[in-house]
Amino acid sequence: MIRSISSKRQVEPAASSGVDIERQLHEAQDTFIRRWGEMGATWGINRTMAEIHALLYITAQPLCTDDVMARLHISRGNASMSLRALCDWGIIHRMHRRGQRREYFESLSDVWEIFSIIASERKRREMDPVLETIKQCQRMLGEGQIGQSAAQRSDVLATRRRLEGMEEFMVVTNKIFQQFVGGAKAGLNKVVRLLLKAF
Amino acid sequence: MIRSISSKRQVEPAASSGVDIERQLHEAQDTFIRRWGEMGATWGINRTMAEIHALLYITAQPLCTDDVMARLHISRGNASMSLRALCDWGIIHRMHRRGQRREYFESLSDVWEIFSIIASERKRREMDPVLETIKQCQRMLGEGQIGQSAAQRSDVLATRRRLEGMEEFMVVTNKIFQQFVGGAKAGLNKVVRLLLKAF
DNA sequence: CCATAGTTTCAGTATCTACTGAAACTATAG
DNA sequence: CTATAGTTTCAGTAGATACTGAAACTATGG
Structure with missing residues (x-):
């Protein structure tokens, strides 16, 4: 059984499934986010704010409040206030998608x-x-x-x-x-x- | 009565007593120390360590553990460990006075x-x-x-x-x-x- | 080897900050 | 006006860090 798994890997080296890729990307992003949060904490920026920013920066995509809550496991109040603070600082921006009421946020790229x-x-x-x-x-x-x-x-x-x-x-x-x-x-x-x- | 006090000040402008001067120096130093401690805290250096260093820097004199304890109102354990940590960092130095077993500490001046x-x-x-x-x-x-x-x-x-x-x-x-x-x-x-x- | 100065450790505690979960509030589309 | 999306506030709490006070330990002079 063990052998069959490893042989499968050998036979299909390039066939990592879409799910695997997504998981791998997700893990790499989480690694970055966690480290960034730790650094922020020793720099007087609170951990959650640093993590939210890291998330928006690293995914390079606009995310909404619920995305952030789900990804970082934080409360709505916390997410909402932290996002606002980051906007006030000017290191992330609000973004509207036409036809949607919901607001999205994205990080500066530079x-x-x-x-x-x-x-x-x-x-x-x-x-x-x-x-x-x-x-x-x-x-x-x-x-x-x-x-x-x-x-x-x-x-x-x-x-x-x-x-x-x-x-x-x-x-x-x-x-x-x-x-x-x-x-x-x-x-x-x-x-x-x-x-x-x-x- | 109020007038007599103010006139006295006018008559003896240069006659502030030695005690006054010492108090004034002390107050100025404390002001600096407090602010320095606050800054240190937001910079990941703990408040007490920052204060000890500020004290040694600003007085520009070697002080012993008991001096530091008394001036900053901290415990012996705290003073001892913090002084050691500052020595390890290399931003203060131990100093011996001949004929005395007691150790003194002084800050780098640069x-x-x-x-x-x-x-x-x-x-x-x-x-x-x-x-x-x-x-x-x-x-x-x-x-x-x-x-x-x-x-x-x-x-x-x-x-x-x-x-x-x-x-x-x-x-x-x-x-x-x-x-x-x-x-x-x-x-x-x-x-x-x-x-x-x-x- | 004793006395003493000095250092380190540690359990318990105080303090501070950030976070949650809920409720109150605001804005907007229909 | 009502329903809904979204925001803000807040009391209570969790978690982290630093500090105390005391005791144990170490080093040194005599």
């Missing part, structure tokens, strides 16, 4: 664009507040440091220098970042072109 | 170096596995796609194209990244110099 959107959002929400805090700290240390002991003076100076170091780093990083992001929207960007030329 | 260490670690833990998964998916779709319907063939091809798009993006991003990181260790790096020249 990875550079997707990442530039995500990255800009993260910069705004995470880098900018830190820069603001650094400035605030600098203001707090800018006033009234006359008359203290030498030791205190040097402590204040040391902290100020550290704040400056951090500020400089973030400002420069932001500049690089904006080049990367701004350029990405116009296809292969300036930074990339420069780098590929240079190395 | 922000570029700190970030290149953190970033490399994140790349290794998060980007690399994704690249690996993409390759795995490609292998899964590389075999046995003969004999299926035209629709199935096109689905498989579409998914393959998406995998390729993602792979290309990650490979290029990794290259940029390594330049950034590798160069950072040698002070202002190649990427930065290129960019500052170009823009």
Whole structure:
């Protein structure tokens, strides 16, 4: 019996059925989706949102809310809200099919664009507040440091220098970042072109 | 009464006491530490570790475990383990003071170096596995796609194209990244110099 | 070998975030 | 207006992570 199965495989190497192919495609997609979700989770994007996006990206087809629910085993509320959030970010789009009331969603196809959107959002929400805090700290240390002991003076100076170091780093990083992001929207960007030329 | 207070301030503008200065420094440092901890949390570095590092960075002084515990109100176990983890990462160092058995810790002072260490670690833990998964998916779709319907063939091809798009993006991003990181260790790096020249 | 400083482990707990399932609400076609 | 598709809200809960406090363990100086 075992032999007959394996011999069958040998006889019909190219005859994998349509069902097999579909299952294989499905499995490959799920592998990608799962990994993408895990990565998203450690990047401050919640797992489900990352998975929905991965699904739309990898299938390269418009799917409706029920498709997403079924494929990822999530509730209607979750699917609906997550899809809306992804639309708000602009990394997926709503799509109508004429003659159908039902709405479909599809992912942007350009990875550079997707990442530039995500990255800009993260910069705004995470880098900018830190820069603001650094400035605030600098203001707090800018006033009234006359008359203290030498030791205190040097402590204040040391902290100020550290704040400056951090500020400089973030400002420069932001500049690089904006080049990367701004350029990405116009296809292969300036930074990339420069780098590929240079190395 | 109110007037007398304000006039006193005018008369002695430079006479803020040593205690005031210390409190002010302390507050500014805490502000930074808190914000840094929040940022770390959304970046996959846990809040306490980020705070410990922020403390050592911003005070610019070697502190011992008990200092850290007291300043951040955390338990001995937590402090000890987090300090060890930071040492393992290499963004803080142990330091001995002669004649004392007690160990002190101090932060690297170069922000570029700190970030290149953190970033490399994140790349290794998060980007690399994704690249690996993409390759795995490609292998899964590389075999046995003969004999299926035209629709199935096109689905498989579409998914393959998406995998390729993602792979290309990650490979290029990794290259940029390594330049950034590798160069950072040698002070202002190649990427930065290129960019500052170009823009 | 003892005393002490320091480190690691761990069970229990607190905290946080995301998710479900249901209900309420809104929009549209007929 | 009614039926239906679709969206939003929310209370309760599940699951994950990180933290504490204590105990066990390790290393070192004397």
